[in-house]
Amino acid sequence: MPAQLTGLFPDLIPHMALAAGGLATLGAAIFRRGAPKGLLPILAALFALVPGIWAFQSGPDASGMTRFYAGLLSAITLGTIGLLARYADERKFSGDALYGLTLWSALGMLLLAEATDWLMLLLGLELASLCLYALVAARLNDRLGAEAALKYFLPGAVALATLTFGISLIYAGSGTLDIADSLAAGGPIVTAGLALALVGIGFKLSLAPIHLWTPDTYQGAPAPVAAFLSTGSKAATAAALLHLCADASPDAMGVLSPALVAISGLSMAVGNIGALRQKSVKRLLAYSSIAQMGYIAMAALAVESGGGEAALFYLAAYALMDLGAFGAVGALSGDAADRDAITSYQGLGYDHPWLAGALAFCLLSLAGLPPTAGFIGKFLVFGAALRAGYTGLAVFGILMAVIGIFYALRLVATLYMRESVEAYPAVPAPAGPAAGLTLWAVAAGLLWLGVWPGPLMAAIAKLVGGQG
Numbered sequence: 001m002p003a004q005l006t007g008l009f010p011d012l013i014p015h016m017a018l019a020a021g022g023l024a025t026l027g028a029a030i031f032r033r034g035a036p037k038g039l040l041p042i043l044a045a046l047f048a049l050v051p052g053i054w055a056f057q058s059g060p061d062a063s064g065m066t067r068f069y070a071g072l073l074s075a076i077t078l079g080t081i082g083l084l085a086r087y088a089d090e091r092k093f094s095g096d097a098l099y100g101l102t103l104w105s106a107l108g109m110l111l112l113a114e115a116t117d118w119l120m121l122l123l124g125l126e127l128a129s130l131c132l133y134a135l136v137a138a139r140l141n142d143r144l145g146a147e148a149a150l151k152y153f154l155p156g157a158v159a160l161a162t163l164t165f166g167i168s169l170i171y172a173g174s175g176t177l178d179i180a181d182s183l184a185a186g187g188p189i190v191t192a193g194l195a196l197a198l199v200g201i202g203f204k205l206s207l208a209p210i211h212l213w214t215p216d217t218y219q220g221a222p223a224p225v226a227a228f229l230s231t232g233s234k235a236a237t238a239a240a241l242l243h244l245c246a247d248a249s250p251d252a253m254g255v256l257s258p259a260l261v262a263i264s265g266l267s268m269a270v271g272n273i274g275a276l277r278q279k280s281v282k283r284l285l286a287y288s289s290i291a292q293m294g295y296i297a298m299a300a301l302a303v304e305s306g307g308g309e310a311a312l313f314y315l316a317a318y319a320l321m322d323l324g325a326f327g328a329v330g331a332l333s334g335d336a337a338d339r340d341a342i343t344s345y346q347g348l349g350y351d352h353p354w355l356a357g358a359l360a361f362c363l364l365s366l367a368g369l370p371p372t373a374g375f376i377g378k379f380l381v382f383g384a385a386l387r388a389g390y391t392g393l394a395v396f397g398i399l400m401a402v403i404g405i406f407y408a409l410r411l412v413a414t415l416y417m418r419e420s421v422e423a424y425p426a427v428p429a430p431a432g433p434a435a436g437l438t439l440w441a442v443a444a445g446l447l448w449l450g451v452w453p454g455p456l457m458a459a460i461a462k463l464v465g466g467q468g
Helices: 003-031 039-057 064-090 096-114 118-136 143-174 179-185 188-204 213-220 223-247 250-276 281-301 307-331 353-367 373-387 391-415 433-451 454-464
Strands: none
Touching: 003 039, 003 064, 003 096, 039 064, 039 096, 064 096, 064 223, 064 307, 064 433, 064 454, 096 118, 096 223, 118 143, 118 179, 118 188, 118 223, 143 179, 143 188, 143 213, 179 188, 179 223, 188 223, 188 250, 213 223, 213 281, 223 281, 223 307, 250 281, 250 391, 281 307, 281 373, 281 391, 307 353, 307 373, 307 433, 307 454, 353 373, 353 391, 353 433, 373 391, 373 433
16 A cells, blocks of 8 residues: 555544444444344444544544544534434434434534535535435424425525535635635635635524524424534534634635624524524524524634634534533423423423433523533633624623523523423433433533533644644
């Protein structure tokens, strides 16, 4: 084997594991009849674990961002598989394609997060998205799921076309597909292309005003799939946004900064104020995710003033928060449909104290209350924005975060109301040990990052600084 390929092989282990895992899961289904029921999720989990192990053991040649995202996406994928295992089995859609598509979507997210050229960014984004379209519609007899997938797919196709046209303009203006080199070239054509590329990326991030697909899709998707879509997809796409803001020429950023300020502020306002009016838990979480991406956009603006490190910490915290919140919704649901109406959560804090407790803790972290990872994340993001001179935007973000506390506490208070609701089964379908373990690992992670954030912050600083 040539020496160059031999040296490249260790860096490709996470990608090969996810790709091979998808194939192995599909292949294993041939022998599934008569095999233990948990074969497919266990097999998928073993392959999903490989990038996480690699992230901690890889050599100095691997980039810091690749190692960070390999570890983060491995954790998200493992958590999703844990939440899906019993949920999908009880609802009769636990086929081989479910786990294969999850692993391949994670592969697309990893390619997107580490992309240094435009073609790889496009390839990763679409591989992740195509698998997610199918996962959202995984329950074949569910009309709401099919409608959600359609509402995700159609505007997603338009966003892809916009992104592709933007990349074409950037290539025409710079003569290169390398992201850093093309953006450093500057010029009006490159700036116009970058603006179109940001529209495509903003769609995937659910940034306002191109966020309208998000509440409908999250509400119609199976709860664990919504968790995967909300965390893995957003985290990987946010990496692309951070990359673009870090590499854009001063001229391009001079044009794009006002637009990003407006988008960030609008996303925080639409997300937090929109969540106040919701009677559906999944739509409330969807609007919350729009607001959270507004905070990430603010961090991207301040990428040269510590915003990059703040955004990575916040993305890790956000992944735990939304994975836990959507996962708890699935674990607290019956086998017919997800428990969605906020009123149907009354009294669950007494009927199911552990599952409801995990949901409550995730909501408190989404609200940014101490001692949770969400509080530390918001503190870091606002600090970076203030250092970069975006004082007005940071103050506006703090005001919006205060609004976010109200709707999170409203749902927490509902969980601990004494009155129970007869219209929905008080005893949900069994969540299974994997889902329970995932939820409490998530809650422990949020508490750990809220009380002792230093190790993760130091690791991120080391990785971003290129010392990893």
